[in-house]
Amino acid sequence: MGFLMALSSRLPYRVWGDLRGFVASLGGGVLLQAATVGQMGVLLSRIAARSTPARLDRRELVRHMEFMAIESLPIVGVTALFTGAIVIIQAAPVVQRFGAEGLLGWGAGFGVLREIGPLLTALMISGRVGANNTADLGTMVVTEQVDGLRALAIDPIAYLIVPRFFALIATLALMTIFSDVLALVGAALAGEVLVGLTMHGFYNGFTSGLIEFKDVAHGLIKSVAFGFIVALSSCHFGLATTGGAPGVGRSVKASVVASATGIFALDYFLSFVVP
Template identity: 45%
Template sequence: MNAALNIPYRMGAALLLIADQTGGIAIMAGQVVRRLVPPRIDRYELFRNAYRMGVQSVPIIAATAGFTGALMVIQGAPIVERYNARNIIGWSAMFTTFRELGPLLIALMFNGRVGANNTAELGTMVVTEQIDGLRALAIDPITYLVVPRYLSIAIMMTALVIIGDFVAILGAMGMAWGILDVWPRQFYYSAMPMLQTWDFSVGVIKGFFYGNMIALTSCYFGLSTRGGAPGVGRSVNASVVAAASGVFIVDYLSTFILH
């Protein structure tokens, strides 16, 4: 192909691919909603997935949140020291963590751990004919596999943001005490008067939207896997990139709306 035409050709192909994948994710969202009204949920699968996706993610999410809170204090420490503004360190660290960085970093970590694993599992089930096996046994794969995973990821992501917020407070408190000599009590009272419930709620709402994005993207890429074991690798890669991109887009839009 002519080199001059190659660039628009590739751009067009990429746009078509994105449109195809976005449409596929939207269709999957519709299929999930159809099975939720009225609810047709495999409760055993729901609790099993909630445990392994949510409960087992608590340590890594807690570590992420703890470090995020601590980092906010480290970043703010030079300014706080220069202007002797110790009475705002709690608020500045918690405001940015609650509204933005906490949910965002937790979502990216959750996407890496749970989203990638979910895609790999579903992709492996496709290439080993387990999905066909379910259909052959007259079992709808969306009801049995996707709906419990979707609910588990969306609900547990929201819960993990709430847990992460509290761990982030502890991380920030510890760091403020360590490097700025701000006692936890002082840190608490520097944050609470200025923080609003809405600051906390914004992060939780964002967490729910991120969870939806990760759930639908990881399930879509898993179930659209083709081409054996290498195909599973490609799907996992595409899923992680697409879900992370989606999280940033959702973040951008929700920040505008929830500001």
């Protein structure tokens, strides 16, 4: 404290003012993030309290899953095909130099199943489905539809949020499996065209025993965790929307940024924790 007081007396007034403003805005930002995390925790507890099989609206769950899957299928498919091919394009020069074409199937499979498949699918679903979910909920909030539900004695968390939450997690996990398969197809096709590795050779590399079930499980666990992040973030920012149509735009932006940040942070930790 004494140091700060001594410093403040030496610094010109304008510099001291700027410094104080910087610290205040930094503190304000930290408090805002802490409040957001706290609000997400409250929302999560409300979702948990309404997630009993008896209270789960299965019709809404299936309706949202269908909608989310149809909406994300094309973009996830195209992304996966190109991702598999890109893996081969990047690996081909090195593999050819060492004559290790037989390892391409293993390399592509290992990378796709453990990391690239879940990560890119989560980012795609976050941008496509998560953003749409936030916009949808945000619009419902600003047009009083959520208040309308409450006035009709219908719990918005049980009716709107819980089915979307579980639908998003399930959709992301299913899309990850779909994306993994297509990425491997893309990789095998690129291997045949670019390196001259036959489909059979690619398959042999993939099933050489170097890839185990735990690698598949690793990716699927990550996909469920990423789905949790995207679902929670998109629902929270949707429900927290204020300020009319511009507010919906702000919520979508915040949701996508929070989801992407959460996905990468969680990926880092899960890579250590999950075998």
